[in-house]
Amino acid sequence: MASAAPAPKPGVLLLRRTDADFAAALRARFRVHDLHASGAPLGAFLATAAAEPEPPRAALVMAGGDVLVDAAFLDAVPSLGCVVTTSAGVDHVDLAQCARRGVAVAGAGEAFSVDVADHAVGLLVAVLRRVAAADRYVRAGLWPAQGDYPLTTKLSGKRVGILGLGSVGSLVAKRLQAFGCAVSYHSRARKASVAYRYFPDARALAAGSDALVVACALNDATRRVVGRHVLDALGPGGVLVNVARGGVVDEQELVAALRDGRIAGAGLDVFQDEPHLPPGLGGMDNVVLTAHQAAFTEESSADLRELMIGNLEAFFSGKPLLTPVMTRPQ
């Protein structure tokens, strides 16, 4: 009995850069249309893919690139039924437009959350205990020349407010409880399942906190929510940590507050205009700056590759996505 011809590989739009290993893993399973390998501009690339006899039904994207999955993108490839993103946040995907067209969206699930929470706590310790600043001091040979490093600020026992008690915020809270911190939070809705103190808005949270950790999604309700009023509520002894998105913070106000001593310090992994810093920030000694790397460890990267392939395979075989992104009720 002759076996049936193998089914053709399903088509996938690859809209992010990948290394050779991952590209090979994708090509073993899918017919890959690679934007960056094509050298074509996005519009032409999408038009070519859409005109194929069997146009691609899924797309692999990521945040922080220049590809936005918006109405124009979705209109250009009407065959799309699934968008898989590799980012913790999904502000680069218009979820409402996807929902309107019946396009399923898979995210990173909680693959990143643990690493982001670890990094957030690391930034908080680094800011209060001046880890990076002291490292500069020691490397510059100032310890023998200028004497002991000045006293720093205690973390244990501090009141820490968490803005956004999702998977990242919850893991930050768990870690900080072990440090003896008093955790409180603000999020869209009070969580019945946690005993942390709830504040009705970001400003009240900041006023009741020695440190504010930003761990919320970026959306219209959170854009620049950490502005002058919130920073002044945090106050001259307060510190800010942001591992969410640069756009949640008004960076001009943040730089001014740091410069004027209206807050004590900041630990920032994300910025409005990455990879560029807002003017004035890079020269400050009371900030710790990392390169949007909270989510990216060797371990999470490997986990995530499996997850992306798993989501694509689930979609093409008609099974539920492994890590669907839920569209919020409006």
Add this chain to the structure above:
Amino acid sequence: MASAAPAPKPGVLLLRRTDADFAAALRARFRVHDLHASGAPLGAFLATAAAEPEPPRAALVMAGGDVLVDAAFLDAVPSLGCVVTTSAGVDHVDLAQCARRGVAVAGAGEAFSVDVADHAVGLLVAVLRRVAAADRYVRAGLWPAQGDYPLTTKLSGKRVGILGLGSVGSLVAKRLQAFGCAVSYHSRARKASVAYRYFPDARALAAGSDALVVACALNDATRRVVGRHVLDALGPGGVLVNVARGGVVDEQELVAALRDGRIAGAGLDVFQDEPHLPPGLGGMDNVVLTAHQAAFTEESSADLRELMIGNLEAFFSGKPLLTPVMTRPQ
């Protein structure tokens, strides 16, 4: 009825530098013999104090200065009945010589432990997640110029071995459990009260760990215990954190292991020859270096001043010391 003349203030040897506030607080309560204010060499200073009609019966010292409370010191001031140190470790006080002479020793108790544990965890995150190195990368403008920072190493889920499960080590363990780490330890004796896995020696602990946190006292049993064999047991993926004493680690072997990639990185707050670093360490990108500051926050400093005065007052009024240092059974 005439009131009795006020009792003369008891005499105290002050063998550490202090700021004006604390010096005033001491002078309000005690007749202070201040080594550094006297300008005299230690021997002459002690001889002068000992020759007074009412020689001082207590001394306030600290680690990291050049005063060692050894047999010669104690012989010079036979009136001494109490030594109060302001340091977490007491390797600058010869406890056996004190015990032989009936000299009580008060330490910092656990005033420092919380801050040291917080700092240890901060160093561990900083080493694995490259917080200080990434801060250098961002400040140097390399993010736009050279692209994303390389992937770092996950903390959560790692096996962390703690060398010395005293007050600091126990607090480190509690924090790391909240990060999802698998904690194990080695100390002089297995602790019946904890469920962490026990290893019979430092080498076995290192072999079973992805990260080794040194949190033990420095004594003859622990001097240079982290040498070549322990570092090689930790292995090329392993990282070392030391918040205890520089002397617990063989620094030449550590620098060689870091240089040769036989371990992955280190976070160090303490060094053999402070404030000097061992040659070669300051230029390495895979280390985080702070200036023996794990114990020193504004908050712990204030707590400690109260504790030092409280111990002196307890001694002079014949009450038990607040935070006696226990002499170990030999």
